[in-house]
Amino acid sequence: MEELFDTINVRDLLSTHDLTDQTAPLTAPDLRLLISRLEFHSLQIKSKVQSYIASHHQDFASLFSLCNDTVSRTDEISTDLSDILGLISYRPIDKEVKEIIDEVSAKMKEARVKKELLELVRAIVEIGERLKGVKEALRDGRLRFAAEELRELKKDLRVGDENASEPLVYGLLRKEWLVCFEELTVDGLDGIELRTVLEAME
Helix, strand or coil: CHHHHCCCCHHHHCCCCCCCCCCCCCCHHHHHHHHHHHHHHHHHHHHHHHHHHHHCHHHHHHHHHHHCCCCCCCCCCCHHHHHHHHHHCCCCCCHHHHHHHHHHHHHHHHHHHHHHHHHHHHHHHHHHHHHHHHHHHHHHCCHHHHHHHHHHHHHHCCCCCCCCCCCCHHHHHHHHHHHHHHHHHHHHHCCCCHHHHHHHCC
16 A cells, blocks of 8 residues: 555656756647546555455444545645646646646645545554554553553544544544543552553553
8 A cells, every 4th residue: 555655746647748848838638648647546546545445344434434524625736736837837828728737736636635535544543453452451451561552542642632623533532542541540440560550651
């Protein structure tokens, strides 16, 4: 999945056009080729996102549905696309070329949103797996390990520093964190490695 997080290089997609020539205008066929390759790249990302989500469906299907509400609007256009616009901005642009440029911008934004969504899902999956590991450690009596994990997860989940604009799923994960913390506290008060638990939670 790592290839999905690489930067999309528009110059690579326009391999047939010499971008170093500042006087050479981009033609409509060049831009159509760029759209076609961006669509292909977008379909690849979509397919791999679906495969990744499906592989975690049993535990995280409900979390993924909540993530759909968290996609923020993106106002930036990639630096490479800005360079292309800069090359042609001083030349007259007819209606057809302008429409193609607008479509390219939309495709770039769509690709960025899909990558951001995948990053969010991957982070949620990782936190969920770590909370599961904490629960198993509590059942096995490995309180020090559980305490250290809860300390790190407290930072990742920003417990005590909630933000109203953040994804709703983080609230659910914090509730799981609190359940584990309360269970750890009860076990510690029963006298099982209380000192090491307190040290780990400092």
